[in-house]
Amino acid sequence: MPDVYNWHLGRTMTYPYPEAHPTKQFAAVFNINRCIGCQTCTGSCKATWTFSRGQEYMWWNNVETKPYGSYPQHWDVKVLQLLDEAHQAAGVQPQWDHSQASEQAPYGVYNGLTLTEASGPNEQVLGYLPAESEWRSPNFYEDTSTGYKGGAYGLSPDGASLPEHQAWFFYLMRICNHCTYPACLAACPRKAIYKREEDGIVLIDQERCRGYRKCVQACPYKKSMYRGTTQVSEKCVGCYPRVEGADPLSDGVPMETRCMAVCPGKIRLNGLVDVAEDGSWVENPKHPLYFLVRMEQIALPLYPQFGTEPNIYYIPPRWAPRPYLRQMFGPGVDHAIERYTAPSRELLAVLQLFRTTQKMIFRYEIEEGPLVREAEINGKPWQMYNDTVIGFDAKDREIVRLSVVEPLHERPMERLNSI
């Protein structure tokens, strides 16, 4: 297999195809700290793309309650276990060496096996095919009450109860990561899966696909799904007509996807980043995604050790146990939480941009405002300024303007009771 450079791992890794990169990459930052688990994102994707016969169990966007929830059931635990067994067989102790962190390796260097490196002789990617029953409950342990207890209508005289979350939980919102090195694409014997040159969105050619389900088996995030009625596989399409600016509302410029644009928690920021020939993100400090992922490093990839270089980044939750979070987001967790807990002046302004406009923001500017609050966070002084952040679309037109302090509108006395 050829060698490709994976900047999440800080090293080259093997992949079935030689390195080739799109000019732009579809990417997003999801702020776990703000998600309210309302599933509006999930519903919007379903209402747009997966409402037909044969797609009943398909949730291209899902929100699962960690640590128990997972769709399909136990997907991450199962993949981690497979990797663990592969490491034991190879006598490798997987570790991150954060001391080797650099511009090309922001999280340091990972010495463990990726899923392509750990694959067996007759497969391109280490994986498993979930059983049909595992797709049934999009958020098992959150929306499933106690089992059948007998009696009329199967209702329990004790009432229903959820398994207790002992001390903590958080919502993990997931879509296809439109990976730089997609495992689904690597595993497809029909070469039916491709990554678009113009935006890096990963699609399945429905004409070429023969439904072998190799992509379903290979995708570690389990975001490729089989449809029984058409006998081919399907996955999140990154709402590509909106990204292309073809949506009637878009005014000809790229728009955020459906699941991003509807989020009432304002936890999502979606955009396109410029990619250099070597696969790195082109330096662009005033692009909100570049600023959050590469400069502030508060948003991290999901299970980077799988080796697909996923393009959805997460601001980790402040309250969950750190070892659990380090396993999920890599060694950048402590730095990310520290920065998020006491945000810099610029970061606080950029965080206001989440889901404020349906159009993608390609550039921001900040107009400085007055000091409004002084506090101490983790023993250090911290100041808050009422700056104004301005977002610009692909044609560099202003599309949004917000202050850090939300304006307060007082209702006039004569309309005190009206809506």
Ligand code: SF4
């Ligand atoms: S719509 Fe937003 S807040 Fe609601 S579950 Fe989805 S990501 Fe969370």
Ligand code: SF4
């Ligand atoms: S998340 Fe899965 S389906 Fe999506 S591009 Fe990556 S490997 Fe393919």
Ligand code: SF4
């Ligand atoms: S990007 Fe579009 S297709 Fe993908 S999960 Fe979100 S709404 Fe669904």
